[in-house]
Amino acid sequence: MGLIPVLQFLPSSYSVPKGQDRMTDCRACPDLSKPGAGARGFFTLVVWLLLGMQVWGGQAPTEGSAGQSDCPASDTNRPSLPAPDVAESEFEFDQTLGTSQDIDPFGPTPHEVVAQMLKMARVGKGDVVYDLGSGDGRIPIAAAQQAGAHGVGVELRPELVEQSRAAAEKAGVAERVQFLEADMFKCDIRPATVVMLYLYPRTALKLRPKLLRELRPGTRIVAYNYGIEGWPRDQEELVENTESYLDGVLYLWIVPANLSGTWQSSLETPAGESLSFTLQLDQTFQKVSGKVVHRGLELPLKDVRLSGRSLRFCLALPDGESLALAATVRGHRLQGHAERVTTETGSEPPPTRMAWQARRDPATRTPIDPGRRRR
Secondary structure, eight states: OOOOHHTSSOOOOOOOOTTOOOSGGGGSSSOTTTTTTHHHHHHHHHHHHHHHHHHHHOOOOOTTTTTTOOOGGGGSSSOOOOOOGGGGHHHHHHHHSSSOOOOOOOEEEEEEEEHHHEEEEETTTEEEEETTTTTTSHHHHHHHHHOEEEEEESOOOOOHHHHHHHHHHHTTTTTGGGEEEEEESSOOOTOOEHHHHHHHHHHHHHHHHHHHHHHHHEEEEEEESSOTTTTTOOEEEEEEETTTOOOEEEEEEEOOOOOOOOEEEEOOOOSSSSSEEEEEEETTTEEEEEEEEEEEEEEEEEEEETTEEEEOOOHHHHTTTTEEEEEEEETTEEEEEEEEEOOOOSSSSOEEEEEEEEEOGGOOOOOSSHHTTTT
């Protein structure tokens, strides 16, 4: 509605009806009883009406409304984040803080979701739980309170770090939690056995190489609502959130060992003989494929499963039987066992375990993150 239609509906003079009180604070409204104040009061009233219509129509200007949204376009199908409390709204999106190029806005993880994240990661007393972008510190504090773990929060905003430390003191777990005012992209995260994330996809994607490079195989990563682009999760489940009308999603990854390359293997047979063969493995994240080469014969691997440092696969033998192999990865070494598997049942004796070990040529090792291979 423009100015002219508003003027048409206004009387030629304006006064406060008798018996009707004015605003409590009379400094906020014009005194129309003074000489010459009618025009000024009339103009002020028009301005008030125009501003009121903007507010009532949902068009009131808000801070940051002129720029682009902080939410990436790829997240339009994701559930909306819970609206922060009034006290939390002071932490605005800011790209000038610290050394990270982008700083995600602070949005606290609901307490109910925090408990389910700890459960999904199977956090126990021996764990070291890192929360990257720890906000008000609720996840490290909950890890210490609920599971007896050691919690570490990494947060760039000094206000939130101080708030977290005060909350840990109040909760009585200050001796088991630590809050670092640091850049998550430059902070040493190698001690972690569990990593918690509540980050925008762009930030998680940027963090992906660091997670795979620094975290030890078997480390569990749990993310709330947003995944890590390109990295298939090992587990996914819906999570209830009674603090909001929207539920969310939790994602779990188990950091895989890097098995890529050429391995020289030896198998000790029940007769005491040593059988040597070459194991060639290709790997993208936790997905592994490959083959065994023995005297010019190539045998593909089947049912390959990798979880952290634990490798299992089956090898189809020319005689129709299979060999099931399992090993633990230790850097450039594999140490495990093999069992001959037959499809026949009845009086067959239980399979005999055979010792199996392998050593990799370090020069054949390649990155398991496709993004790093293209560089």
